[in-house]
Amino acid sequence: MAAAGFTVSSASATAQATWTVSPGGPFTAHSGNTQLAVPNAVLTCTDSDADGTLKSGSGLDGAGIGDIDNLTFTNCSVAGILFTVDTSSALPWKLNVTGPDPNNANRVLGSISGIVAKIADPDGICTATFAGPSGPTAPGTVTGYYDNGTDQLVIQDGNLTAHNANCLGIINNGDHAAFTGNYDVTPAQSITLD
Structure with a gap:
């Protein structure tokens, strides 16, 4: 997941702001x-990998400056119980x-949008869909920053909400998630305001 996805209020960042991405x-x-934390539990994954594509050059609109095409989570668990995460x-x-x-x-703020993800334990005892607040098919958004110094x-957060939760009260419908x-991006990218 490289490059940008952020939210910020700044006098210099207007609707007309454009960006340079290199390479x-x-x-x-x-x-x-x-980690995906709800009020009663935390889903922790020891590995997550993403790949995608960023636009290149200058004069770029910040909205849709890149895509995440694949995202996987492995070795995920809640209280020692293994879970799968499906983002497809x-x-x-x-x-x-x-x-x-x-x-x-060094940092640019932003967001990753379009998120719908489903979790389940191997026996199907605990399942839930995380998406936007309005429903299980309404894409959600997470927010954070890209650091040009550390790549x-x-x-850090977002508006992900639990839906279709069947999880013995551990995860409940409407839970904020x-x-x-922290994702290390390769190759290193530079994302700067024009």
Whole structure:
């Protein structure tokens, strides 16, 4: 998951703001630890890998500046119970840049949109779909930043919500799900305001 997906309010970031991405093109991203936290539980995955494509050049619109074409999560568990995570139904997801980080010159803020993901334990005792607040097929969004200094895409939260939850009260319909993860992006990208 490389490159951009963010939210920020900044006087210099207007609707007309454009961006430069270098080198752009195909990328991969890896995280050694991601978490999806609901009020009663935390789903932890020790490996997550993504690949996609970024636009390249200057004068680029921040909305849809890139795509995530594939995203996998492995070795995922809640309280020692293994889970699978299926992200395939809504791919590709969109990478969006919304503005520079007013607190860190190396970072650009943004979002990843279009998210629908399903989790299940091997026996089907606990299942849930995470999407936008309005329903299980309404794509959700996560927010964070891309750091040009560390080449990391950092996800910090978003509006993911649990739907179709059948999970013995551990996950409930309407639960806010906070997704967090630090993804190392290869090749290193530079995303800057024009």
